[in-house]
Amino acid sequence: MSNSVPGSAGVIATARLIAAKDLRVERRSRVLLNQVLPFALIVMVMFAFALDSDAVLERVAPGLVWLATLFSVLVMVSRSFAVETGDGALDQLRSAGVPATGIFIGKMLALMVQLMVLVALLVGAAVVLYRAHFSWAGGVLLVTTATAATCGLAAVGTLYGGLAAGAKGRETLLPLLLLPVVAPVLIGATRATESAFGTNGIAISEGWPWLGLLVVFAVLFSVAGAVAFGPLLDE
Amino acid sequence: MIAHEPGIDVVIDLSDAVAVLGSFPALAGATLSVNRGEIVLLRGPNGAGKTTLLRLCAGLIPLERGHGQVLGIDLKNDRELVRHRVGVIGHNNGLYGDLTVSENVRFWGRTVGATRAEVDAALRRMGLDGRLADLPVSRLSAGQKRRTALAGLVARRAELWLLDEPHAGLDATGRDELDQVLKMAAAAGATVMVASHELERAAQLATRQVEVVAGQVREIGAP
Amino acid sequence: MNTSMSKHSPRDRVTGTPFTRGLGVVILAGITLLIILAIFVSPADVNQGESVRIMYAHVPGAWLAYLAFVVTGISSVAYLWKRTRSLTWDRIAGASAEVGVLFMGISLVTGSLWGRITWGTYWTWDARLTTTAFLFVTYIGYLAVRGLGGTHQQRARRSAVLALLAVLEIPLVHFSVQLWNTLHQEASVAGRGTDVEMDGLMLFTLFLGVVVFTLMYVWLVLHRQRSLALDDMLDDSGLDNALTARRAEAQGVAR
Numbered sequence: 001m002s003n004s005v006p007g008s009a010g011v012i013a014t015a016r017l018i019a020a021k022d023l024r025v026e027r028r029s030r031v032l033l034n035q036v037l038p039f040a041l042i043v044m045v046m047f048a049f050a051l052d053s054d055a056v057l058e059r060v061a062p063g064l065v066w067l068a069t070l071f072s073v074l075v076m077v078s079r080s081f082a083v084e085t086g087d088g089a090l091d092q093l094r095s096a097g098v099p100a101t102g103i104f105i106g107k108m109l110a111l112m113v114q115l116m117v118l119v120a121l122l123v124g125a126a127v128v129l130y131r132a133h134f135s136w137a138g139g140v141l142l143v144t145t146a147t148a149a150t151c152g153l154a155a156v157g158t159l160y161g162g163l164a165a166g167a168k169g170r171e172t173l174l175p176l177l178l179l180p181v182v183a184p185v186l187i188g189a190t191r192a193t194e195s196a197f198g199t200n201g202i203a204i205s206e207g208w209p210w211l212g213l214l215v216v217f218a219v220l221f222s223v224a225g226a227v228a229f230g231p232l233l234d235e
Numbered sequence: 236m237i238a239h240e241p242g243i244d245v246v247i248d249l250s251d252a253v254a255v256l257g258s259f260p261a262l263a264g265a266t267l268s269v270n271r272g273e274i275v276l277l278r279g280p281n282g283a284g285k286t287t288l289l290r291l292c293a294g295l296i297p298l299e300r301g302h303g304q305v306l307g308i309d310l311k312n313d314r315e316l317v318r319h320r321v322g323v324i325g326h327n328n329g330l331y332g333d334l335t336v337s338e339n340v341r342f343w344g345r346t347v348g349a350t351r352a353e354v355d356a357a358l359r360r361m362g363l364d365g366r367l368a369d370l371p372v373s374r375l376s377a378g379q380k381r382r383t384a385l386a387g388l389v390a391r392r393a394e395l396w397l398l399d400e401p402h403a404g405l406d407a408t409g410r411d412e413l414d415q416v417l418k419m420a421a422a423a424g425a426t427v428m429v430a431s432h433e434l435e436r437a438a439q440l441a442t443r444q445v446e447v448v449a450g451q452v453r454e455i456g457a458p
Numbered sequence: 459m460n461t462s463m464s465k466h467s468p469r470d471r472v473t474g475t476p477f478t479r480g481l482g483v484v485i486l487a488g489i490t491l492l493i494i495l496a497i498f499v500s501p502a503d504v505n506q507g508e509s510v511r512i513m514y515a516h517v518p519g520a521w522l523a524y525l526a527f528v529v530t531g532i533s534s535v536a537y538l539w540k541r542t543r544s545l546t547w548d549r550i551a552g553a554s555a556e557v558g559v560l561f562m563g564i565s566l567v568t569g570s571l572w573g574r575i576t577w578g579t580y581w582t583w584d585a586r587l588t589t590t591a592f593l594f595v596t597y598i599g600y601l602a603v604r605g606l607g608g609t610h611q612q613r614a615r616r617s618a619v620l621a622l623l624a625v626l627e628i629p630l631v632h633f634s635v636q637l638w639n640t641l642h643q644e645a646s647v648a649g650r651g652t653d654v655e656m657d658g659l660m661l662f663t664l665f666l667g668v669v670v671f672t673l674m675y676v677w678l679v680l681h682r683q684r685s686l687a688l689d690d691m692l693d694d695s696g697l698d699n700a701l702t703a704r705r706a707e708a709q710g711v712a713r
Contacts, residue, residue, distance in 0.1 A: 009348050017345050021331065028333040028371065088327025095295050096391060097319030098346050159623070163616065167606045177599045177620075180592050181627050184634035191638070213634055224626055228619045234315075234612075253701065255609070260697060263704040297609065299697075449708040 011102040018106025023113060025083055032114050036075055037121055043068045044125045054131065059200060061130035062193035065122045066149070066186050072118055073153050073182075074175055077161035080111055085165055090233075100230030108151075108158040108225065115150035126197075138196035141207045145196065148214035149189040152221055156181050159225040163232045181221075188213040244271045246395055246426040247292055249452075251301035252310075254291045261287035263450030264301065269428065269443075274421050276441035277430040284450040285430035286325065289397040292428065293323040306394065319347065322393030324401060328384035332373035336363050336383050339372055344390030357389035360419075362412050377404035385416065395426045402433040414440045473684035481677050488670035495663040503660075509575040512568050514663055518671035519565035520590070526558025526675065527593060530600075531625045534618035545690065546683070548614035551621060552604055553682035555597050557675055562594045585636040592631045596624045610690055 026032050047064045051057055084090035126132040160177045164170040188210045195207025247269035254262040261284045269275050277285045290296050292305050294314035303310035305317045330339050344354040358364045361382045402410050417427050431437040444455040496514035503510035533551035536542045570580040604617045
């Protein structure tokens with residue numbers, strides 16, 4: 001990692017540059033808005049068809065929110081790196097000696113922002129479609145949970161997305177690599193969201209230990225990604 | 236504009252360099268020395284190793300055997316350090332199709348902290364100011380995309396330009412402008428190495444021609 | 459890379475040495491003894507009956523699977539650490555992961571058969587079992603990444619980093635599944651009916667199983683590591699030949 005190469009922008013500046021660029025690409029192309037969000041919503045509807053019971057849906061609503069998020073993460077990570085590999089921009093970034101850590105943080109932040117929008121929409125869908133109970137007291141837990149979970153998902157997604165980006169068969173490789181790793185996020189976020197929704201009469205206070213798990217995950221993989229992204233990307 | 240490091244006037248110094256694509260030795264013992272400010276034309280048939288030579292000099296592929304230095308940096312151990320001072324444009328332009336021309340050039344400029352004025356100058360120099368600047372890159376012609384990519388090199392102050400068929404797809408005006416930019420860049424202390432099939436045009440432009448044959452480099456001498 | 463070695467064609471090479479041949483004989487004898495002890499000589503368990511015999515394959519298999527991934531992790535560190543960097547470490551990591559996936563498959567299958575007989579269910583969401591399944595899938599992904607291609611060094615670095623990420627992932631998975639179980643499930647069935655009254659012979663048989671499986675692991679990894687080295691050498695000797703051909707071509711054109 002040539003972070004301190006004179007003449008090139010630093011890690012933080014690079015991260016801001018990349019994140020702003022990714023969000024601007026989304027603002028112009030609207031792939032999240034026009035494709036990913038509708039996809040996630042239709043997944044939520046399909047869950048209702050498959051489970052076919054209001055009582056069951058209400059009980060499993062938190063899990064379905066995060067399962068739909070995981071499916072969407074796969075799509076969003078693919079999109080995030082399709083933007084980079086379409087005209088060889090990622091190669092160009094590496095060939096210009098742009099610090100890999102900065103690229104990682106930037107793409108992770110942009111992904112995190114987009115994931116927050118997605119999760120907000122899915123929580124809304126759970127309230128409407130699955131009769132999940134949203135309370136303002138649970139809202140604080142829900143927002144912190146979503147922040148920590150999306151941070152972890154964005155970190156792991158960017159890390160493995162970068163690894164799969166150059167590879168042949170990346171569409172199938174990414175889920176194989178990504179899904180086992182994010183199991184703790186699915187478990188932790190689902191339990192914490194159950195508390196926030198009050199599903200099965202679970203108290204809000206029971207959600208906070210799960211938040212701890214999410215924070216540990218997010219911190220570990222953010223650091224790991226910042227360190228490992230360069231070696232994974234290099235030729 | 237370009238920072239000179241005193242004492243390093245040999246920009247590219249390869250001896251018996253071997254580089255592989257998979258297990259194929261695309262460069263099979265290439266020896267080449269290029270000085271600062273030169274515009275070197277790489278000639279030779281397709282598959283002779285021109286692209287691999289360019290990518291090796293850009294620090295993009297490992298030096299498998301032999302010796303090599305670019306801008307005084309050893310390719311064997313420190314090829315990553317070469318990268319931010321070298322610009323390489325190949326078949327891909329490295330542009331974001333959803334962003335406008337000026338946004339792309341500003342993006343590449345800002346990877347080295349270029350100011351807005353520098354970016355504007357780069358756009359102007361490549362004839363990309365005015366209406367073109369605000370078009371999304373995906374709506375440009377191939378030639379306009381190429382010019383945008385080169386403007387990105389200007390904006391990020393690359394000292395060594397490694398260009399793979401840069402004339403391909405440019406219209407006559409674009410080619411003239413490209414030649415002009417390359418000459419100006421060389422005069423300002425940049426070094427340019429061009430692989431091109433446009434021999435007539437490139438020969439006028441180049442200060443020196445070399446031929447790449449079967450992974451080795453041979454001098455042709457001054458045009 | 460070793461040019462003196464490329465004078466021989468790789469076909470002259472075998473992966474065996476006197477040591478591995480001797481080891482192989484010992485393993486064969488050990489397996490024979492293990493089968494005799496495990497199936498015929500050792501007694502049935504008071505609680506589990508005959509099904510306890512599955513343990514003589516299951517426990518050593520699971521032990522080896524974890525050992526294999528520890529070896530993969532350590533070899534990956536050894537590769538990434540500059541002072542010990544060598545492709546041999548990378549090949550050991552790869553060979554060990556392949557063998558580990560094999561043994562993990564064996565231990566998952568035998569474990570679920572044993573679970574079916576003992577607990578009446580093939581699967582339980584117990585942390586150890588779930589973690590093992592995740593480890594299995596993770597290393598299948600690891601092997602997929604090893605097969606992506608590129609130069610040897612590229613493969614080595616990519617897979618070493620991935621192996622270290624797995625070392626990060628597995629405890630997290632284990633911990634979160636454990637937390638999930640303790641908070642939201644009744645006591646796991648894994649605690650029931652599993653007490654084994656080990657008599658001396660049963661303990662000895664289990665111990666023998668662990669030793670024989672470990673030797674088998676060493677034997678497999680040594681051979682696989684050498685065959686991977688031959689693969690790499692074949693690539694390199696291919697480079698030597700192609701290089702010679704290409705230099706000749708350049709001479710020919712030069713006239």
